[in-house]
Amino acid sequence: MINKQVSSVAxxxxxxxxxxxxxxxxxxxxxxxxxLIHALIDHGAKDLTVINxxxxxxxxxxxxxxxxxxxxxxxxxxxxxxxxKVFPELYKEGLIELELVPQGTLAERIRAAxxxxxxxFTPTTVGTVLAEGKETRDxxxxxxxxxxxxxxxxxxxxxxxxxxxxxxxxxxxARNFNPLMCMAxxxxxxxxxxxxxxxxxxxxxxxxxxIFVNRVVEVxxxxxxxxxxxxxxxxx
Amino acid sequence: MINKQVSSVAxxxxxxxxxxxxxxxxxxxxxxxxxLIHALIDHGAKDLTVINxxxxxxxxxxxxxxxxxxxxxxxxxxxxxxxxKVFPELYKEGLIELELVPQGTLAERIRAAxxxxxxxFTPTTVGTVLAEGKETRDxxxxxxxxxxxxxxxxxxxxxxxxxxxxxxxxxxxARNFNPLMCMAxxxxxxxxxxxxxxxxxxxxxxxxxxIFVNRVVEVxxxxxxxxxxxxxxxxx
Amino acid sequence: xxAAASTGWNREQMAARAAQDIPDGSYVNLGIGIPELVAxxxxxxxxxxxxxxxxxxxxGPPPAEEERDLDLMNAGKKxxxxxxxxxxxxxxxxxxxxxxGHIDVCVLGTMQVAAxxxxxxxxxxxxxxxxxxxxxxxxxxxxxxxxxITQHTTKTGDPKLVEHCSYPLTGPGVVSRIYTDLAVxxxxxxxxxVVELAPGITFAEVEEKTGAQILPPG
Amino acid sequence: xxAAASTGWNREQMAARAAQDIPDGSYVNLGIGIPELVAxxxxxxxxxxxxxxxxxxxxGPPPAEEERDLDLMNAGKKxxxxxxxxxxxxxxxxxxxxxxGHIDVCVLGTMQVAAxxxxxxxxxxxxxxxxxxxxxxxxxxxxxxxxxITQHTTKTGDPKLVEHCSYPLTGPGVVSRIYTDLAVxxxxxxxxxVVELAPGITFAEVEEKTGAQILPPG
Numbered sequence: 001m002i003n004k005q006v007s008s009v010a011x012x013x014x015x016x017x018x019x020x021x022x023x024x025x026x027x028x029x030x031x032x033x034x035x036l037i038h039a040l041i042d043h044g045a046k047d048l049t050v051i052n053x054x055x056x057x058x059x060x061x062x063x064x065x066x067x068x069x070x071x072x073x074x075x076x077x078x079x080x081x082x083x084x085k086v087f088p089e090l091y092k093e094g095l096i097e098l099e100l101v102p103q104g105t106l107a108e109r110i111r112a113a114x115x116x117x118x119x120x121f122t123p124t125t126v127g128t129v130l131a132e133g134k135e136t137r138d139x140x141x142x143x144x145x146x147x148x149x150x151x152x153x154x155x156x157x158x159x160x161x162x163x164x165x166x167x168x169x170x171x172x173x174a175r176n177f178n179p180l181m182c183m184a185x186x187x188x189x190x191x192x193x194x195x196x197x198x199x200x201x202x203x204x205x206x207x208x209x210x211i212f213v214n215r216v217v218e219v220x221x222x223x224x225x226x227x228x229x230x231x232x233x234x235x236x
Numbered sequence: 237m238i239n240k241q242v243s244s245v246a247x248x249x250x251x252x253x254x255x256x257x258x259x260x261x262x263x264x265x266x267x268x269x270x271x272l273i274h275a276l277i278d279h280g281a282k283d284l285t286v287i288n289x290x291x292x293x294x295x296x297x298x299x300x301x302x303x304x305x306x307x308x309x310x311x312x313x314x315x316x317x318x319x320x321k322v323f324p325e326l327y328k329e330g331l332i333e334l335e336l337v338p339q340g341t342l343a344e345r346i347r348a349a350x351x352x353x354x355x356x357f358t359p360t361t362v363g364t365v366l367a368e369g370k371e372t373r374d375x376x377x378x379x380x381x382x383x384x385x386x387x388x389x390x391x392x393x394x395x396x397x398x399x400x401x402x403x404x405x406x407x408x409x410a411r412n413f414n415p416l417m418c419m420a421x422x423x424x425x426x427x428x429x430x431x432x433x434x435x436x437x438x439x440x441x442x443x444x445x446x447i448f449v450n451r452v453v454e455v456x457x458x459x460x461x462x463x464x465x466x467x468x469x470x471x472x
Numbered sequence: 473x474x475a476a477a478s479t480g481w482n483r484e485q486m487a488a489r490a491a492q493d494i495p496d497g498s499y500v501n502l503g504i505g506i507p508e509l510v511a512x513x514x515x516x517x518x519x520x521x522x523x524x525x526x527x528x529x530x531x532g533p534p535p536a537e538e539e540r541d542l543d544l545m546n547a548g549k550k551x552x553x554x555x556x557x558x559x560x561x562x563x564x565x566x567x568x569x570x571x572x573g574h575i576d577v578c579v580l581g582t583m584q585v586a587a588x589x590x591x592x593x594x595x596x597x598x599x600x601x602x603x604x605x606x607x608x609x610x611x612x613x614x615x616x617x618x619x620x621i622t623q624h625t626t627k628t629g630d631p632k633l634v635e636h637c638s639y640p641l642t643g644p645g646v647v648s649r650i651y652t653d654l655a656v657x658x659x660x661x662x663x664x665x666v667v668e669l670a671p672g673i674t675f676a677e678v679e680e681k682t683g684a685q686i687l688p689p690g
Numbered sequence: 691x692x693a694a695a696s697t698g699w700n701r702e703q704m705a706a707r708a709a710q711d712i713p714d715g716s717y718v719n720l721g722i723g724i725p726e727l728v729a730x731x732x733x734x735x736x737x738x739x740x741x742x743x744x745x746x747x748x749x750g751p752p753p754a755e756e757e758r759d760l761d762l763m764n765a766g767k768k769x770x771x772x773x774x775x776x777x778x779x780x781x782x783x784x785x786x787x788x789x790x791g792h793i794d795v796c797v798l799g800t801m802q803v804a805a806x807x808x809x810x811x812x813x814x815x816x817x818x819x820x821x822x823x824x825x826x827x828x829x830x831x832x833x834x835x836x837x838x839i840t841q842h843t844t845k846t847g848d849p850k851l852v853e854h855c856s857y858p859l860t861g862p863g864v865v866s867r868i869y870t871d872l873a874v875x876x877x878x879x880x881x882x883x884v885v886e887l888a889p890g891i892t893f894a895e896v897e898e899k900t901g902a903q904i905l906p907p908g
Contacts, residue, residue, distance in 0.1 A: 001737060002714075002715045002737050002739065002775075027526045027527075027545070027547075027549075027563075028545065028549040029542070029545070029549070030526075030542065030543050030544075030545045030549075031543070053563075077604075077605055077606050077607070078604045078605065078606040079602055079603075079604055080602050080604050081549065087602075088602055091602055092600065092602075098602075098603075100603050100604070100605055102605050102606075102607065102608075102609040102610050103525065103563070103567065103605070103606050103607035103610060104525075104563075104566075104567030104570055104571055104607055104609075104610030104614070105609075105610065106563075107562075107563035107564045107566070107567050108351070108353070108564055108567060108571075110564075111564040111786075112356070113790075114786055114790050114792075115344070115782075115785075115786035115789055115790050116358070116359065116786065116788075116789030116790040116791060116832055117344070117356050117357060117358060117789070118357050118375035118376065118378075118380055119356070119357050119375060119380075120348070120353050120355070120356040120357070121353060121354050121355050121356070122352070122353060122571060123352065123571065123613040123614065124571065124609045124610045124613050124614070125609050126613065126643070126644070127590075127641055127643060127644035127645075128609060128640065128641045128642065128643065128644075129597075129640050129641075130605065130609065137355075139354035139355060139384070140354065142354075144354055144355075148375070163775055164775070165739065165748075165775040167775060167777050169440065170440075170560075171440075171543040172439075172440075172528075172541060172543040172544045172554070172560055173524070173526050173527050173528050173543060173544055173545050173546075173560060174543035175527050175560055175561070175562050176526050176527050176562065176563050177562070177563050178562070179562040180562055180563060180564050183786065183790065183792075197774075198774045198775035199774030199775055201775075203408075203746075203748070203772055203776040203777050203778050204405065204406075204407075204408075204441065204778055205440070205441050206777035206778070206779075207562070209747050209777040209779060209783075209787075210739070210747065210775065210777070211717050211739070211741070211747055211787055211792050211793075212787075212792065224542045226542060227542070237519060238496075238497045238519050238521065263744045263745075263763070263767075263781075264763065264767040265760070265763070265767070266744075266760065266761050266762075266763045266767075267761070289781075313822075313823055313824050313825070314822045314823065314824040315820055315821075315822055316820050316822050317767065323820075324820055327820055328818065328820075334820075334821075336821050336822070336823060338823050338824075338825065338826075338827040338828050339743065339781070339785065339823070339824050339825040339828060340743075340781075340784075340785030340788055340789055340825060340827075340828030340832070341827075341828070342781075343780075343781035343782045343784070343785050344782055344785060344789075346782075347568075347782040349572075350568055350572050350574075351564075351567075351568035351571055351572045352568065352570075352571030352572040352573060352614055353571070358789060359789065359831040359832065360789065360827045360828045360831050360832070361827050362831065362861070362862070363808075363859055363861060363862035363863075364827060364858065364859045364860065364861065364862075365815075365858050365859075366823065366827065399557055400557070401521065401530075401557040403557060403559050406778075407761040408746075408759060408761040408762045408772070408778055409742070409744050409745045409746050409761060409762055409763050409764075409778065410761040411745050411778055411779070411780050412744050412745050412780065412781050413780070413781050414780070415780040416780055416781060416782050419568065419572065419574075433556075434556045434557035435556030435557055437557075439528075439530070439554055439558040439559050439560050440560055442559035442560070442561075443780070445529050445559040445561060445565075445569075446521070446529065446557065446559070447499050447521070447523070447529055447569055447574050447575075448569075448574065460760045462760060463760070
């Protein structure tokens with residue numbers, strides 16, 4: 001029987017090498033795979049390129065990974081927020097690189113990688129500094145910018161329910177980038193709040209089919225970034 | 237209150253003009269909006285360009301629309317099958333045009349139209365006669381063909397459950413092209429087996445959000461192409 | 473509130489005025505700040521469906537603190553609720569709604585708007601500033617109508633309606649209409665044109681506080 | 691069944707031989723015809739998950755006639771079932787799985803295969819024929835390994851393994867391995883190479899019935 005379950009977050013991330021490109025699901029705090037990120041901090045892989053919409057908050061989760069100096073470059077749409085300080089400080093000191101990508105283009109580039117589409121045209125950024133150096137082209141009298149797919153070696157994903165073949169469902173707006181990143185990484189690692197039997201997820205309700213998932217680890221009572229920050233926690 | 241329900245299939249299709257481009261959901265018999273197609277036959281709009289994976293079977297549904305000489309051109313991936321005879325006969329007599337598009341490219345071109353992507357690159361058809369005359373380009377050492385989006389004026393869609401704001405669910409493999417075509421047409425017309433109250437579809441289980449839907453008509457006991465053909469039926 | 477009226481519209485009044493221009497049944501995306509207030513002023517008899525770009529249609533008002541769901545946020549990362557008829561979806565589907573022209577109206581705040589409809593609301597372009605664009609460039613290119621709500625001038629009195637944006641653009645030629653504390657202003661082929669003056673405000677005052685040629689109502 | 695063995699493999703045996711080369715846990719797409727038989731010969735201890743391009747993973751065997759669901763078909767428009775752990779999705783997601791390289795193995799029938807891995811299985815190119823491509827061109831470009839099951843020659847004895855395809859290509863240089871009634875043949879940088887001969891078949895016979903240079907096993 002196919003069974004993608006692994007026993008711990010530590011073993012799930014153990015083969016992520018230095019220099020890897022890692023997608024991290026979530027939009028701000030919602031859908032962020034905090035336990036997998038903390039396992040990656042314990043694991044210690046360095047020189048990472050990390051793809052996420054943001055750069056984390058406080059000193060837990062993604063912000064802690066960045067603070068631990070494991071990240072060489074961030075690819076994101078919105079690198080600052082009310083409670084982010086780790087990334088801004090390193091960025092201002094020139095200690096971390098930034099590739100800024102508009103949110104919809106970021107989503108579509110990730111989806112394109114998963115769908116085998118090496119490039120596509122979008123109106124987003126036309127006429128702005130973010131289109132500089134990019135190929136533009138007119139279709140039906142309007143200008144568009146060409147954007148390339150965005151792939152990763154690993155994806156760290158948080159979901160609500162998973163089965164042993166890797167079918168996933170999400171909870172509300174914690175879905176966000178997670179299903180796309182599942183498609184775009186060579187190895188997709190998922191933490192799920194509930195691991196259920198094969199057949200327990202209605203095939204009509206599957207959001208991420210198991211073909212996009214390599215490893216599933218149950219984290220039945222996940223922490224939440226906002227809660228950790230409210231408690232003044234930091235990691236490690 | 238927003239309510240996209242219309243009272244009959246006849247009123248749902250009444251404004252489709254001659255010369256319109258019409259997407260028709262379904263893959264072979266499954267997911268084919270037969271009642272809407274028959275209403276379009278009754279309505280009589282001519283000179284249509286129709287987009288569907290196939291060209292219909294027997295002398296009902298899409299095949300009947302073609303047989304009634306309302307279709308100028310078919311855009312599809314697979315225009316013949318074991319029980320199709322209407323299209324092949326007209327095609328051999330030069331009475332209907334055909335644009336042949338590989339199935340995955342057809343799906344992606346429709347999705348691109350819905351997503352505001354005027355063109356994308358795909359490996360499909362590279363090195364074949366179907367790539368002739370198309371722009372090709374190398375990415376990472378591999379060749380790809382550029383394909384444009386594919387839009388429509390109207391889409392005729394079949395679903396399982398709909399609510400008054402147009403949220404839709406489908407039944408099994410009857411889903412196929414239907415959710416994509418909802419996105420890509422200026423006016424999307426849906427026949428649903430069940431019309432439920434707003435809030436009766438779990439927001440997690442919505443496949444087509446109502447933003448992609450303009451009109452919903454309840455057809456509570458829809459006919460099925462295979463059944464009609466087995467009974468030797470024809471329309472009108 | 474005569475005093476307030478004589479010096480134009482306040483934040484709520486600007487939002488309420490914008491809400492008047494949104495047709496019943498519209499799909500609406502509201503930016504952070506004053507634009508969020510539009511949801512409080514939906515005119516009687518109309519219903520808007522709110523899109524939030526992090527993956528939801530049918531966004532409802534903020535929950536009571538004890539009813540918060542940590543997995544139910546809006547694009548501003550505030551906790552929200554879902555109305556009956558809501559739907560969740562992933563980011564690519566969400567931005568397909570935006571880029572594909574399915575959202576009817578987006579109401580944004582801004583730093584500058586130019587007379588040709590250019591908008592600059594994402595970066596000052598200052599050296600050393602950390603750029604952050606989010607979904608702003610997607611929204612201005614994709615949504616059918618872009619409305620802006622903004623004070624007519626900056627806190628230091630500089631005009632925000634200008635001939636050319638000095639800040640980096642979010643998008644060129646995309647703004648349809650602007651709601652300020654002083655007036656409702658359309659972007660027309662001939663440049664800015666006042667559609668309506670706030671109570672107690674004269675056209676001369678608007679003209680004086682606008683950094684570009686502006687046409688009177690009518 | 692000595693008589694059968696002495697003249698090579700039959701349809702079931704070809705399918706069973708192909709099944710031996712598919713690793714446990716593979717995501718597999720089976721073409722119409724002989725390839726469909728592969729599902730009957732999954733080796734002991736292995737599990738394959740079947741993809742059908744019309745929108746399903748976890749396709750199961752055909753149902754009893756009275757258990758048919760008219761909305762549950764495969765890409766060949768035959769009625770099928772769903773196994774535990776199945777998932778439904780729309781066509782764009784389905785072909786993302788194909789084009790994006792997520793399907794491990796596709797087993798196809800063919801009209802011709804060339805020594806460089808070119809495959810021609812969608813059209814004879816005859817004037818007046820109605821072209822129909824379906825998902826064939828997507829599958830051969832997207833799936834990680836393309837296996838072909840075919841009779842070694844046509845009914846009239848013409849070779850189907852050829853130097854260059856005379857029919858219009860489905861895709862260039864995409865085939866990895868071919869299972870015929872006579873042999874298992876790999877496409878290598880040096881051209882066709884026999885990997886295994888069917889019982890009672892000699893290399894000389896395979897060589898004679900192949901329309902291109904072919905290398906012996908070893």
